[in-house]
Amino acid sequence: MIHKTDAIVLKTQPLRSSSLIVTFLTRSFGKLKGVVKGVRREREPRSAFYELFTGLEIIFYEKTRSDLHLVSDAAVIETNDHLRTRLVSIAYASYFSELADNFLEVHDPHENVFDLMQFCFRYLPSIDPERISRIFETKLLRETGLLPYLDECLQCQAQIPGGGFFSVAQGSLFCMQCQPRIVDARPLSAEALAGLRYYTRHDPEECLKFRTSQAVDRELASLMERFFIYRLGQPMKSRRFMGEIQSFLN
Numbered sequence: 001m002i003h004k005t006d007a008i009v010l011k012t013q014p015l016r017s018s019s020l021i022v023t024f025l026t027r028s029f030g031k032l033k034g035v036v037k038g039v040r041r042e043r044e045p046r047s048a049f050y051e052l053f054t055g056l057e058i059i060f061y062e063k064t065r066s067d068l069h070l071v072s073d074a075a076v077i078e079t080n081d082h083l084r085t086r087l088v089s090i091a092y093a094s095y096f097s098e099l100a101d102n103f104l105e106v107h108d109p110h111e112n113v114f115d116l117m118q119f120c121f122r123y124l125p126s127i128d129p130e131r132i133s134r135i136f137e138t139k140l141l142r143e144t145g146l147l148p149y150l151d152e153c154l155q156c157q158a159q160i161p162g163g164g165f166f167s168v169a170q171g172s173l174f175c176m177q178c179q180p181r182i183v184d185a186r187p188l189s190a191e192a193l194a195g196l197r198y199y200t201r202h203d204p205e206e207c208l209k210f211r212t213s214q215a216v217d218r219e220l221a222s223l224m225e226r227f228f229i230y231r232l233g234q235p236m237k238s239r240r241f242m243g244e245i246q247s248f249l250n
């Protein structure tokens with residue numbers, strides 16, 4: 001079966017001497033892996049198509065017995081060159097790509113995540129990348145059914161108007177009384193909780209205008225990092241890379 005879809009290049013790995021295995025985020029098929037033959041030959045004009053973050057329209061043959069398909073043709077829709085000119089943009093675009101690769105299943109379409117990725121790529125060079133990260137993270141978690149429960153204490157249903165306690169293992173909020181029974185519950189400030197609720201309940205456009213203090217930014221970044229390390233069982237490569245280049249970013 002032959003299909004056509006919009007796609008973003010998330011990851012590439014060499015295959016034999018001249019081919020590539022490309023992991024795409026596609027609009028119609030979700031995450032998808034395809035082989036592109038002969039693209040790594042010298043002076044091959046198509047090689048630029050498969051640079052990370054590039055927006056393409058691809059045509060692929062669907063293999064029925066394998067998750068690895070054959071990409072027969074592609075046209076560039078967005079080069080997204082603006083993401084590759086600065087180290088900080090490369091780092092954050094890699095982070096979004098790694099998150100999508102880790103949390104989406106193959107052949108499980110999430111058109112909203114495709115739009116979200118385009119949205120975040122568009123604003124990455126002009127808006128604080130940490131704010132874009134909170135938008136990407138919360139919307140991705142909502143789409144994949146992993147969004148933390150923030151309405152009330154998971155244990156006793158008490159309202160938590162001020163700060164509470166958050167457990168990354170449970171992906172949920174707990175009150176002062178219940179938190180001693182939750183092994184990994186850590187304090188979450190009222191401002192950070194309000195910020196997290198805002199990000200989860202508003203559209204990406206509205207979240208762009210939302211501002212939090214630097215302390216809250218740090219608190220939310222650290223909460224998200226712990227959340228993803230817990231889910232994935234290890235730190236993400238792109239976050240480690242960000243740590244390594246930190247001194248160049250400031």
Ligand SMILES: [Zn+2]
Pocket residue numbers: 153154155156157158174175176177178179
């Ligand atoms: Zn409680």
